[in-house]
Amino acid sequence: MSVVQIFPRAEEPSVQVLPAHPVAGPEASKASPERREHMPVAAGALPGSEQYPFDRAFHAMLARFTGGISPLALSLAWLDWSSHLAAAPQRQLEISRSIVRDTGRLAEAAVHATSPGQKPWSVIQPQERDRRFRGPQWEIAPFNLLAQAFLLGERWWRDAATGVRGVSHANEAIVEFSMRQMLDMLAPSNFAATNPKVLEKAFQSGGENFVFGWQNWCSDLMRLLSNSKLADDGQFVVGKTVAVSPGKVVYRNELIELIQYYPTTAQVRPEPILIVPAWIMKYYILDLSPHNSLIKFLTGQGFTVFAISWRNPDARDRDLAFDDYRRLGVMAALDVIGLIMPGRKTHALGYCLGGTLLSIAAAAMERDGDSRFGTVTLLAAQTDFTEAGELTLFVNESQVAFLEDMMWQRGYLDTTQMAGAFQLLRSNELIWSRLSHDYLMGESAPPSDLMAWNADATRLPYRMHSEYLRKLFLDNDLAGGRYLVGGRSISLSDIHAPMFVVGTLADHVAPWRSVYKVHYQVDADVTFLLTSGGHNAGVVAPPQEPGHSYQVLTKAADAPYIGADEWLKLAPRVEGSWWPEWARWLAARSGAPCDPPQMGVGDVPGLPDAPGDYVHT
Numbered sequence: 001m002s003v004v005q006i007f008p009r010a011e012e013p014s015v016q017v018l019p020a021h022p023v024a025g026p027e028a029s030k031a032s033p034e035r036r037e038h039m040p041v042a043a044g045a046l047p048g049s050e051q052y053p054f055d056r057a058f059h060a061m062l063a064r065f066t067g068g069i070s071p072l073a074l075s076l077a078w079l080d081w082s083s084h085l086a087a088a089p090q091r092q093l094e095i096s097r098s099i100v101r102d103t104g105r106l107a108e109a110a111v112h113a114t115s116p117g118q119k120p121w122s123v124i125q126p127q128e129r130d131r132r133f134r135g136p137q138w139e140i141a142p143f144n145l146l147a148q149a150f151l152l153g154e155r156w157w158r159d160a161a162t163g164v165r166g167v168s169h170a171n172e173a174i175v176e177f178s179m180r181q182m183l184d185m186l187a188p189s190n191f192a193a194t195n196p197k198v199l200e201k202a203f204q205s206g207g208e209n210f211v212f213g214w215q216n217w218c219s220d221l222m223r224l225l226s227n228s229k230l231a232d233d234g235q236f237v238v239g240k241t242v243a244v245s246p247g248k249v250v251y252r253n254e255l256i257e258l259i260q261y262y263p264t265t266a267q268v269r270p271e272p273i274l275i276v277p278a279w280i281m282k283y284y285i286l287d288l289s290p291h292n293s294l295i296k297f298l299t300g301q302g303f304t305v306f307a308i309s310w311r312n313p314d315a316r317d318r319d320l321a322f323d324d325y326r327r328l329g330v331m332a333a334l335d336v337i338g339l340i341m342p343g344r345k346t347h348a349l350g351y352c353l354g355g356t357l358l359s360i361a362a363a364a365m366e367r368d369g370d371s372r373f374g375t376v377t378l379l380a381a382q383t384d385f386t387e388a389g390e391l392t393l394f395v396n397e398s399q400v401a402f403l404e405d406m407m408w409q410r411g412y413l414d415t416t417q418m419a420g421a422f423q424l425l426r427s428n429e430l431i432w433s434r435l436s437h438d439y440l441m442g443e444s445a446p447p448s449d450l451m452a453w454n455a456d457a458t459r460l461p462y463r464m465h466s467e468y469l470r471k472l473f474l475d476n477d478l479a480g481g482r483y484l485v486g487g488r489s490i491s492l493s494d495i496h497a498p499m500f501v502v503g504t505l506a507d508h509v510a511p512w513r514s515v516y517k518v519h520y521q522v523d524a525d526v527t528f529l530l531t532s533g534g535h536n537a538g539v540v541a542p543p544q545e546p547g548h549s550y551q552v553l554t555k556a557a558d559a560p561y562i563g564a565d566e567w568l569k570l571a572p573r574v575e576g577s578w579w580p581e582w583a584r585w586l587a588a589r590s591g592a593p594c595d596p597p598q599m600g601v602g603d604v605p606g607l608p609d610a611p612g613d614y615v616h617t
Helices: 024-029 033-037 053-066 071-086 089-111 143-161 169-185 196-205 208-226 294-300 322-340 353-367 389-394 397-410 415-425 427-440 449-455 462-474 512-520 564-570 579-588
Strands: 247-252 256-261 273-276 305-310 346-351 373-379 499-504 526-531 549-555 573-575
Touching (some): 169 427, 196 208, 196 427, 247 305, 273 353, 305 322, 346 353, 353 373, 499 512, 512 526
Antiparallel strands (some): 256 305
């Protein structure tokens, strides 16, 4: 049964009035799986009611062969680039001269390859973040020459794809990205005959590495065909070894389970923390193993923590809207917290897409005079999508229409399309390095809790994802003041609660400079923190884990704006995890410790202990 059928589409006030028994309403209307199968699909969801159903069905079929990437969007980008390059003779001459010069330098290096004084990487060196050619094996001829030839070709194609006068920036980025994907596939590190590390391993093991590599490939293929999760021999099991912070589901509706965690200190801060995770992945990214659980860390610091666990949607939820996640997620959770801890301000935390949703909810609440948020924390969350990194390559009118047609047939975006897009952003690290390590070297990386969580993917409803792509990515309505909540525009400038905003230095999903734009969107004190690491590893940074560092600086609401590059020079650098910094920031904006609150609202039967039921769907 669709959420839309249980909760009417008519807009409700931002402050929802729940019954005294907060679970009775949703629980009473929650049908069994057998009953749900026989209930009608929400209005507007039937294929026959859609415009051009045969065209959409054709596009959906085509998407199965292209991995969800629009061939027309790629073709138009390549046509734009090639036609402008064909009409630029001086640019062509410059590229040709570069080829001749680099070829001559490489030929000279090849002639002197065996000379005693010849140093490796004399023509070109791999970039610091490029791990494909690391190790002394790659410094020996002829493998060093092969690597340099590839790097020269890679640089030449990158130069050819960029800087052509007249090509749109979007199409130039698409051409450069797709060209890079093809070149990454052809790197000498991906082939046994041209990878000295593989050859050395084969000589030492008598070819045993290829046997193990074949077994790894077969294992991955069987897992892919069976649509099973990452095999970890039971090492990382939700509720047993990960997501084990003790707590209780205190509220449930058709979209969320709200988990309240038991206190671990004698007294707690009076203001609770509400965690709004992204529904692209499971919530327990912030409650992995006990040693790296942010939730466990917060309860240990004397905070009462609530976390939303989203239900994994299916085809019956095709008409679930983006605003349903606000109403049935953030607002419903706030109402329940208000019953458990009445009269208290709430520290709200939003991660990734959950942070975008939280910023929308906060702006709408401020517009309507709802001041229940004491502070707002955003982790790697964007509120302006004009510079949203390479994800924008998958978001143009052609690509969005193609994705909509693919989702229209199924009713949701499948996990494989979402995971595939993220893998393409870091193909060297997530695809080709694994090919070399697992299949050619015959080695298997030890499973980790982060890998197990990453494999525990979710689906995205058709309507919600379409609205997200169009209103936020494509049209950027939120940053432009055109986003509507309850039929009325909202503005992030209405947010006045103190904000703590975290960006991650190597983020491929939410680039930190894009996250930084919140500075000139809100009218609030903003403490911006830039931490080392990527979108996930930068956020999951327990204090006892070495190698973390961050920069932090606070800007008062009435202080002059500081640009991102200038901020990078001014913000002091601190070695260690950013978690204690945020805990101190929260404590400074919280009241004196008091007795812990009650768990939930009375004794409600049928609600499980943490991590709940929805996390298993």
